Amino acid sequence: MKKQNSMAKLVSMNGLQHAGYLAVAKTRAKVLKAFSYVIPIRRPMLFVGETSCDELCDMLINEGNTNVFIVTDAVLNKLGVPTRVTDYLDQHNISYTVYDGVTPDPTFKVVEEGLRQSLEAKCDSIVAIGGGSVIDAAKMIAMSQGNDCAPQKLIGILKARKPATPLYCIPTTAGTGSEATLGAVVSDDETHQKALSIDPRMVPLAAAIDPIIMKGMPAHITADTGIDVLTHALEAWMSVNASVETDYYAASAVKSVMHYLPLAYKDGSDLKAREEMGIAAHYGGIAFNKAGLGYVHAIAHQLGAHYSIPHGRANAIVLPYILDVNRDSSKKRLAALAKRTGIVKDSQTNDSNLTDYLITQVRNLIEIVGINPTVKGMQVSDFDKIAKAAAKEVSDTYAVPTYMSASEIKDILMKIKQASDGLSDNEETSDKVA
Numbered sequence: 001m002k003k004q005n006s007m008a009k010l011v012s013m014n015g016l017q018h019a020g021y022l023a024v025a026k027t028r029a030k031v032l033k034a035f036s037y038v039i040p041i042r043r044p045m046l047f048v049g050e051t052s053c054d055e056l057c058d059m060l061i062n063e064g065n066t067n068v069f070i071v072t073d074a075v076l077n078k079l080g081v082p083t084r085v086t087d088y089l090d091q092h093n094i095s096y097t098v099y100d101g102v103t104p105d106p107t108f109k110v111v112e113e114g115l116r117q118s119l120e121a122k123c124d125s126i127v128a129i130g131g132g133s134v135i136d137a138a139k140m141i142a143m144s145q146g147n148d149c150a151p152q153k154l155i156g157i158l159k160a161r162k163p164a165t166p167l168y169c170i171p172t173t174a175g176t177g178s179e180a181t182l183g184a185v186v187s188d189d190e191t192h193q194k195a196l197s198i199d200p201r202m203v204p205l206a207a208a209i210d211p212i213i214m215k216g217m218p219a220h221i222t223a224d225t226g227i228d229v230l231t232h233a234l235e236a237w238m239s240v241n242a243s244v245e246t247d248y249y250a251a252s253a254v255k256s257v258m259h260y261l262p263l264a265y266k267d268g269s270d271l272k273a274r275e276e277m278g279i280a281a282h283y284g285g286i287a288f289n290k291a292g293l294g295y296v297h298a299i300a301h302q303l304g305a306h307y308s309i310p311h312g313r314a315n316a317i318v319l320p321y322i323l324d325v326n327r328d329s330s331k332k333r334l335a336a337l338a339k340r341t342g343i344v345k346d347s348q349t350n351d352s353n354l355t356d357y358l359i360t361q362v363r364n365l366i367e368i369v370g371i372n373p374t375v376k377g378m379q380v381s382d383f384d385k386i387a388k389a390a391a392k393e394v395s396d397t398y399a400v401p402t403y404m405s406a407s408e409i410k411d412i413l414m415k416i417k418q419a420s421d422g423l424s425d426n427e428e429t430s431d432k433v434a
């Protein structure tokens with residue numbers, strides 16, 4: 001009896017803790033919504049197509065910039081990708097310095113070294129050529145240079161006092177949509193803990209979606225980054241802070257990914273598919289910039305940190321489980337999305353069928369693009385830490401349709417582990433190149 005009483009007390013305490021968590025999370029969601037209404041978030045000028053890099057350079061030159069700092073990574077530099085820009089700058093007698101020191105998940109040291117080189121060369125503008133890590137590093141360099149401060153001083157929300165040094169972005173992957181967003185992530189050099197800087201001043205002045213640059217992306221990276229786009233769009237669509245504006249961009253991105261990702265995965269030189277995926281990534285960025293993300297990203301960030309899984313792949317592993325969790329709370333919304341994007345079958349007449357079909361199509365897409373939905377080396381002993389961190393990320397940052405307790409998150413982790421243990425013989429299917 002005594003044991004029952006203490007168990008009842010424990011359950012009631014957990015219930016109280018969860019109620020407190022819910023109250024805080026919902027209040028923060030409302031604050032975030034108010035923030036997105038009060039603080040205007042501009043959009044970069046967008047150039048699309050095979051001449052988009054030239055058009056972006058024309059804009060940079062016409063705005064009076066004469067000395068450009070180009071931020072990229074060593075692999076892209078070795079492949080000669082920045083020559084798309086440097087050749088054009090050479091033709092127009094514009095000086096430039098290339099910094100190719102950006103690493104995946106850039107640290108403060110990477111940003112500081114870029115800042116040092118940009119200041120030393122007296123550069124007046126910055127062009128980022130790369131994936132999300134390069135663009136995030138370039139954002140931090142531009143903000144630090146513009147504000148004459150160390151990048152560490154910019155961690156948090158609205159820490160800048162002055163505009164960034166003029167920043168232009170050329171994404172080489174169709175994934176993060178970082179060229180459209182107001183945030184950047186930097187990792188601590190020692191602890192590798194990630195820190196976030198959020199400021200509308202960080203949004204680049206312009207972005208170029210160039211399918212020629214994207215056609216060199218390997219199939220498995222096309223798959224991973226493409227599912228990242230889909231996740232941004234779906235989480236923004238399901239967010240309780242979604243609006244007519246974010247719905248437009250989220251639905252457009254979902255429709256494009258469902259149609260064009262299999263094409264871009266199968267044939268990397270399909271320029272139409274590459275371009276549409278690039279636009280979808282940009283639109284996904286615009287949508288989640290205001291509506292926010294959710295549990296897929298919160299859990300995927302932890303899986304990435306604990307088990308070194310690429311971001312998009314971690315999203316692909318978690319996404320179906322969270323769609324199942326939100327199936328009832330987001331049924332009307334997901335059914336509306338299915339209708340709006342044409343992901344329907346003739347026989348489907350009610351919201352339940354439409355939602356189920358949409359979720360099935362998402363699972364099918366993940367399979368079509370060869371993503372192995374497993375995690376190597378998952379440890380039950382990590383679950384507590386992962387679940388708490390994911391729950392905190394959601395309550396701090398997102399406005400989700402269904403809030404989960406830490407134990408519900410752990411149930412999902414257990415399902416992923418069980419699926420991973422059962423499928424471990426089929427690993428690395430996503431590394432094949434189409």
Ligand SMILES: [Fe+2]
Nearest residue numbers: 176228232297
């Ligand atoms: Fe993402």
